Amino acid sequence: MKIYCLDNSELAEIEANHRGYLGDIYVFIDGNYYHLNIYNFARLKQDFEMEIDEYGSYGVEPNLVLVSDISKRSVRDIIDYLRRQQYFDLIKPSTDVNIDQLKEYQ
Numbered sequence: 001m002k003i004y005c006l007d008n009s010e011l012a013e014i015e016a017n018h019r020g021y022l023g024d025i026y027v028f029i030d031g032n033y034y035h036l037n038i039y040n041f042a043r044l045k046q047d048f049e050m051e052i053d054e055y056g057s058y059g060v061e062p063n064l065v066l067v068s069d070i071s072k073r074s075v076r077d078i079i080d081y082l083r084r085q086q087y088f089d090l091i092k093p094s095t096d097v098n099i100d101q102l103k104e105y106q
Contacts, residue, residue, distance in 0.1 A: 001083055002028040003076060004102035016070045019043065023061075026102055027079055031094035036079070037061040040070055063091055072105065 005012075006024040011065025016022045025036040039047075044066060051058040067078050082088065 001080075003079055004028065004033075004106040005102065005105045006101055008103040013052060013072060020046075020070060020072060022075065025075065025079075025105065026097060027083075027088065029083065029088050031096040032088075033095040033099075034063065034088050034095070036063050036065050038065045038067055038075055038078075038098060040067055048061065057097065076105070 004026040005022070020040040022036075022038040025038055027034045027036060039061075044064075048058045065078060065082070067074050
C-alpha cells in the first residue's frame with residue numbers, strides 16, 4: 001500500500017488543517033488507485049448545514065472518510081486501519097488518476 005497526494009508541501013498540510021478536509025488523497029493497493037475525501041467532523045457538519053440551508057439536501061462526497069484531525073499521522077493511521085478492515089474491497093477504484101501529478105504522502 002502506498003499513499004499519494006497532489007501537493008505534499010508544508011503549506012498544503014497547514015491549509016488542510018485549517019479547512020478541515022483533504023480532497024487529494026490517493027491510495028494505491030493491489031494495482032488500483034482509490035481516491036479518498038477526508039474530512040474532520042466540524043467541516044462535514046459545516047458543509048452539511050450550509051447545503052441543507054441553501055439547497056434542502058446534501059450529497060455526500062464519494063469515499064468520504066471522517067477523521068478526528070487532518071494531521072498526516074492521523075490520515076496515515078486511518079488509511080492503514082481501513083486497509084486492515086478491507087474497506088478498499090468495498091469501493092470502486094479511481095479511473096481518472098494522473099499518476100504523473102501524484103506525490104508520495106509523507
